[in-house]
Amino acid sequence: MKILVSIKRVADPDNAGKLKVSADGKAVTSEGLEWKMNPFDDWSLEAALRLTENAAEKNARVGEVVLVSIGPNDADTQRIIREGLAKGAERGILVEADEATLDAGIVSSILKAIVDKESPDLVVMGKQAADGDSNVAGTELAEKLAWPIINSAMKIKTADDGKTLDVQRELDTGVATLKVTGPAVVTTSDRILHPESVKNGVTPDDHQYAKLEVGGRYASLKGIMQAKKKPIDQVSIGDLGVDTAKALNYTKFELPPARSGETTFVEDAADLVDKLHNIAKVI
Amino acid sequence: MANVLVVAELLEGKARKTTLCAVTAAKQIAEGTGGSFDILSIGEGAGAAADELAGYGAGKVLKAEIAGGYTCEKYAATVAEAGKGYDVLVACASAYGKDLLPRVAAKLDAGVASDISAVHTDGGKLSYTRPMYAGNVSGTVEILTDKQVVTVRQSEFDVAEASGGASAAEDIAVQSDPVADKVEFLGVEVVKSERPDLGDADVVVAGGRALKSAENFTSVIEPLVDALGAAMGASRAACDAGYVSPELQVGQTGKVVAPKLYIAIGISGAIQHLAGMKGSKTIVAINKDKEAPIAQVADYFLVSDLFDAVPALTDAVKKL
Numbered sequence: 001m002k003i004l005v006s007i008k009r010v011a012d013p014d015n016a017g018k019l020k021v022s023a024d025g026k027a028v029t030s031e032g033l034e035w036k037m038n039p040f041d042d043w044s045l046e047a048a049l050r051l052t053e054n055a056a057e058k059n060a061r062v063g064e065v066v067l068v069s070i071g072p073n074d075a076d077t078q079r080i081i082r083e084g085l086a087k088g089a090e091r092g093i094l095v096e097a098d099e100a101t102l103d104a105g106i107v108s109s110i111l112k113a114i115v116d117k118e119s120p121d122l123v124v125m126g127k128q129a130a131d132g133d134s135n136v137a138g139t140e141l142a143e144k145l146a147w148p149i150i151n152s153a154m155k156i157k158t159a160d161d162g163k164t165l166d167v168q169r170e171l172d173t174g175v176a177t178l179k180v181t182g183p184a185v186v187t188t189s190d191r192i193l194h195p196e197s198v199k200n201g202v203t204p205d206d207h208q209y210a211k212l213e214v215g216g217r218y219a220s221l222k223g224i225m226q227a228k229k230k231p232i233d234q235v236s237i238g239d240l241g242v243d244t245a246k247a248l249n250y251t252k253f254e255l256p257p258a259r260s261g262e263t264t265f266v267e268d269a270a271d272l273v274d275k276l277h278n279i280a281k282v283i
Numbered sequence: 284m285a286n287v288l289v290v291a292e293l294l295e296g297k298a299r300k301t302t303l304c305a306v307t308a309a310k311q312i313a314e315g316t317g318g319s320f321d322i323l324s325i326g327e328g329a330g331a332a333a334d335e336l337a338g339y340g341a342g343k344v345l346k347a348e349i350a351g352g353y354t355c356e357k358y359a360a361t362v363a364e365a366g367k368g369y370d371v372l373v374a375c376a377s378a379y380g381k382d383l384l385p386r387v388a389a390k391l392d393a394g395v396a397s398d399i400s401a402v403h404t405d406g407g408k409l410s411y412t413r414p415m416y417a418g419n420v421s422g423t424v425e426i427l428t429d430k431q432v433v434t435v436r437q438s439e440f441d442v443a444e445a446s447g448g449a450s451a452a453e454d455i456a457v458q459s460d461p462v463a464d465k466v467e468f469l470g471v472e473v474v475k476s477e478r479p480d481l482g483d484a485d486v487v488v489a490g491g492r493a494l495k496s497a498e499n500f501t502s503v504i505e506p507l508v509d510a511l512g513a514a515m516g517a518s519r520a521a522c523d524a525g526y527v528s529p530e531l532q533v534g535q536t537g538k539v540v541a542p543k544l545y546i547a548i549g550i551s552g553a554i555q556h557l558a559g560m561k562g563s564k565t566i567v568a569i570n571k572d573k574e575a576p577i578a579q580v581a582d583y584f585l586v587s588d589l590f591d592a593v594p595a596l597t598d599a600v601k602k603l
């Protein structure tokens with residue numbers, strides 16, 4: 001099975017509170033924050049790696065994982081692609097672009113052009129990027145390809161031939177179970193990291209993946225060494241023949257106002273109830 | 284002048300409240316631009332839901348009955364066809380809206396502003412505010428395409444009040460889409476609760492990793508939840524550990540809530556959790572670590588072991 005995984009770099013999401021806005025309000029500035037792999041993409045990469053390995057045998061692959069990143073062609077983007085390669089992906093594609101010129105529509109068109117070239121069986125994407133938080137590009141890509149989309153997949157099981165997928169996806173109100181005929185686009189939920197969430201018909205059923213809590217697997221030292229030799233193709237948007245007209249225009253960015261008021265430390269439960277009842281008047 | 288179509292969200296043949304938040308946003312767009320709004324009731328039981336939705340002041344309520352479980356592949360072509368007659372399509376940014384509307388937008392070549400927190404209609408020109416970077420930046424965005432697709436954050440738009448009257452009903456044809464055959468819907472497990480919906484409850488009591496077990500959620504958190512008539516929420520750590528089910532997760536990847544009162548119990552207040560609750564009116568933290576980041580947003584902080592504090596709090600609430 002060949003899987004395409006999109007990975008985007010984002011300003012360190014754990015320090016998003018330190019972001020600033022330029023004086024004219026036209027740009028978000030992340031100076032001083034490290035670029036990181038979008039954590040949602042990291043989860044998707046983990047799912048793709050599990051779908052393409054025989055986990056009973058160390059490093060045995062039963063398919064190919066290709067990474068595609070759209071962004072500036074610089075050391076940071078390269079580092080993030082290498083990080084994915086070190087975790088186990090085979091090769092990378094870097095589509096050179098100034099992030100300010102992109103939106104979900106353009107990103108999904110670029111990814112469609114890459115899919116047309118690469119013909120993967122599956123595209124696995126983060127359901128959102130931790131910066132824009134849009135949740136749009138994956139579904140738009142699926143529509144542009146006339147492929148099905150499974151958003152927020154928490155369990156994926158591929159049939160032996162890799163053509164059909166049994167999936168569960170998270171809803172606001174519960175869980176839906178679906179059978180999907182590929183090729184397809186999948187975005188992943190937090191739960192995809194659970195030890196039993198991905199099964200591929202090659203890895204023995206009783207294999208237990210490590211319990212991952214924060215993100216996908218760590219790269220091994222060997223993986224890091226190997227990643228240095230793995231290829232990263234560089235492509236320009238022009239080469240892909242994609243319409244680059246933007247559908248969205250951000251006119252202003254602002255930092256949301258801080259919560260007003262100080263924290264009142266209360267004595268005990270009785271004091272808390274008294275204050276909630278008599279001062280805040282919320283109970 | 285923007286004419287707006289609200290895409291209703293049905294659950295077991297009834298419109299979810301998320302639909303009524305989308306109606307509120309649609310009214311703002313229509314009123315601010317001198318346009319009007321209609322509602323599309325789509326799915327299993329669309330007819331009955333349409334009757335219910337006729338009382339909210341829409342010009343008309345369109346109906347498209349589609350049997351079987353929801354998949355976006357099954358609905359999108361019909362929504363897109365109906366949407367051709369409108370300038371703006373609106374749904375709630377629930378799991379449903381976030382799944383369906385981008386597919387519709389791609390069919391209509393429309394830009395999507397997702398999860399918006401406000402509508403602006405200055406001089407009849409539409410723009411939207413949307414939280415980004417887990418709520419640490421807010422962006423104002425215009426959609427440049429002929430048609431606009433918008434999903435709205437439930438916690439930022441009130442549930443529309445019924446306004447009386449009855450909108451005209453109109454059946455529309457269901458459009459087929461070959462891609463729909465690629466997805467077979469096998470079932471849905473709907474989690475039922477007698478408690479208020481997390482999305483629009485006045486009070487939310489949320490527990491974190493510190494609860495240590497599902498049993499402790501039942502014996503420590505639930506009595507307080509019920510004493511306050513609250514909805515129950517949880518951190519990702521608590522959901523991931525299986526203490527409670529995932530749809531109770533509050534945060535960047537879970538639900539965004541803004542109740543009058545949010546009580547965070549044994550939750551550290553990671554940036555991704557704050558993204559889902561910092562719009563709450565009053566925030567209470569119960570945590571044994573007074574340095575926990577939840578303090579940044581807490582109005583009241585009880586520094587205590589939750590296993591002592593919460594039962595005492597439940598008793599005190601019951602005595603009110």
Ligand SMILES: Cc1cc2nc3c(=O)[nH]c(=O)nc-3n(C[C@H](O)[C@H](O)[C@H](O)COP(=O)(O)OP(=O)(O)OC[C@H]3O[C@@H](n4cnc5c(N)ncnc54)[C@H](O)[C@@H]3O)c2cc1C
Pocket residue numbers: 039040130214490491492493517518519520521532533534535536537548549550551552553554555556559569570571572575587588589590
């Ligand atoms: C991409 C991404 C998305 C994420 N999305 C979400 C999300 O949507 N929602 C979310 O919640 N998290 C999310 N997270 C995870 C988040 O970063 C934190 O890991 C998580 O919120 C921690 O949960 P917690 O506060 O329950 O646990 P912890 O951080 O472990 O905190 C436990 C707290 O309990 C306190 N405590 C311990 N014992 C007691 C006791 N006996 N009495 C009182 N207090 C006690 C501790 O002092 C501590 O503050 C996301 C992470 C990533 C990377």
